[in-house]
Amino acid sequence: MNIAVVGAGVAGSYLSRMLQDRGHKVKVFESSPIDRHWPVCAWGASKNMLAIFSKRAGLDFEDYILHKGKILKMYLPKNNTESLDLRGLVTYDKKKWEHDLLAGTEVSYGRRYTLDNFPVTEFDYVLDCTGYHRSLLPKSKHDFVIPAYEYLVENVKEINEFYVIGYKGARGYFWYFPLDNGRGYVGAGDIDRNYFGINEFFQNNPSARVIRKIGRPIRLAPPLHMKPFFQGNIIGVGESIGCVFPMLGEGIIPSLICSDLFLEVLEKDTNKFDYDSYTKKILKKFEYYHDVYRIVRLKMSGSLSTIKHLKLLMKMYTNMKREEQRFGFEISFEKMTRLIRPL
Numbered sequence: 001m002n003i004a005v006v007g008a009g010v011a012g013s014y015l016s017r018m019l020q021d022r023g024h025k026v027k028v029f030e031s032s033p034i035d036r037h038w039p040v041c042a043w044g045a046s047k048n049m050l051a052i053f054s055k056r057a058g059l060d061f062e063d064y065i066l067h068k069g070k071i072l073k074m075y076l077p078k079n080n081t082e083s084l085d086l087r088g089l090v091t092y093d094k095k096k097w098e099h100d101l102l103a104g105t106e107v108s109y110g111r112r113y114t115l116d117n118f119p120v121t122e123f124d125y126v127l128d129c130t131g132y133h134r135s136l137l138p139k140s141k142h143d144f145v146i147p148a149y150e151y152l153v154e155n156v157k158e159i160n161e162f163y164v165i166g167y168k169g170a171r172g173y174f175w176y177f178p179l180d181n182g183r184g185y186v187g188a189g190d191i192d193r194n195y196f197g198i199n200e201f202f203q204n205n206p207s208a209r210v211i212r213k214i215g216r217p218i219r220l221a222p223p224l225h226m227k228p229f230f231q232g233n234i235i236g237v238g239e240s241i242g243c244v245f246p247m248l249g250e251g252i253i254p255s256l257i258c259s260d261l262f263l264e265v266l267e268k269d270t271n272k273f274d275y276d277s278y279t280k281k282i283l284k285k286f287e288y289y290h291d292v293y294r295i296v297r298l299k300m301s302g303s304l305s306t307i308k309h310l311k312l313l314m315k316m317y318t319n320m321k322r323e324e325q326r327f328g329f330e331i332s333f334e335k336m337t338r339l340i341r342p343l
């Protein structure tokens with residue numbers, strides 16, 4: 001098959017490698033100019049899963065790890081604090097990882113594609129891997145995104161662990177994600193765009209120097225709200241169709257899981273991609289993201305009750321517990337309720 005991959009982020013770079021390994025002809029189209037291409041992300045994910053995806057794509061994930069987390073400290077409203085044991089959460093060199101996956105692939109950089117300027121008919125399939133932008137698929141009326149930005153900083157002296165500050169009403173959170181040699185990502189996603197914690201970080205860490213400022217909104221709407229997943233021969237993969245864990249705005253692993261589902265369906269019958277089967281698989285795999293999304297929206301609107309919505313909360317907990325490895329941190333019901341209450 002002759003396949004175009006639009007967007008050279010997590011899903012796009014992984015799929016380009018995997019599709020070529022299966023004998024398909026692939027061309028990648030990326031909007032950023034080659035010298036300015038930088039993954040807008042805090043580069044944090046579970047190594048338990050990334051090791052598997054990397055191996056499949058011929059990479060050794062150990063080569064990319066920048067920081068192995070031990071503990072995640074959480075500062076919550078009303079002076080509550082909580083900490084989670086980390087069981088695989090790391091930061092990794094996402095730029096190099098994506099770059100290495102694209103080695104040997106024909107990539108066209110520096111042009112933002114839309115339906116008006118993309119040669120859709122020249123390819124058997126066109127994959128919309130443009131993440132938040134969803135540039136080749138119709139907009140969804142049920143979309144929901146949270147504004148976010150972050151700084152890449154260096155010369156951070158005092159802190160060398162993950163920490164977050166949760167905002168009241170689950171309206172967002174601040175994060176510090178350590179990288180290597182005193183570098184880290186300082187950022188926040190916040191519906192209200194106050195981004196509490198960022199200025200405070202710089203006041204408390206006067207030695208920290210900003211190397212780069214990046215940002216874009218993060219999609220929280222789950223796949224159920226991001227249909228259609230395809231139009232003509234264009235198929236959405238990754239954040240473009242809502243594969244982001246809504247509670248955390250965490251989309252690296254979900255986008256890779258989504259990529260594998262795409263490959264699974266394509267492999268069944270290369271000549272005729274089964275759109276229906278793809279839709280069903282995505283909705284099934286990410287079904288509980290819809291429950292999690294409901295919890296987030298209820299909390300944001302101040303109407304989440306730990307009694308009335310206990311069933312929903314239990315469902316989220318059981319699903320997360322089942323996937324503890326994939327999250328890379330401990331999942332405890334006790335801690336989860338202690339966390340949700342002050343928010």
Ligand SMILES: Cc1cc2nc3c(=O)[nH]c(=O)nc-3n(C[C@H](O)[C@H](O)[C@H](O)COP(=O)(O)OP(=O)(O)OC[C@H]3O[C@@H](n4cnc5c(N)ncnc54)[C@H](O)[C@@H]3O)c2cc1C
Pocket residue numbers: 006007008009010011012029030031032040041042043044045111112113114129130131132133134135148149150187214215216217218237238239240243244249250251252253255
């Ligand atoms: C500030 C921030 C921090 C985050 N931190 C984390 C984190 O630590 N861990 C985590 O798991 N998730 C994090 N996320 C979410 C995560 O980065 C995304 O969900 C994930 O990268 C989505 O993967 P993707 O391949 O679908 O899209 P992306 O990785 O976003 O890739 C999309 C690519 O498409 C390109 N593109 C966009 N529009 C066009 C177009 N029209 N034509 C051509 N190319 C185009 C973009 O330049 C980009 O390279 C964060 C997001 C943000 C915004």
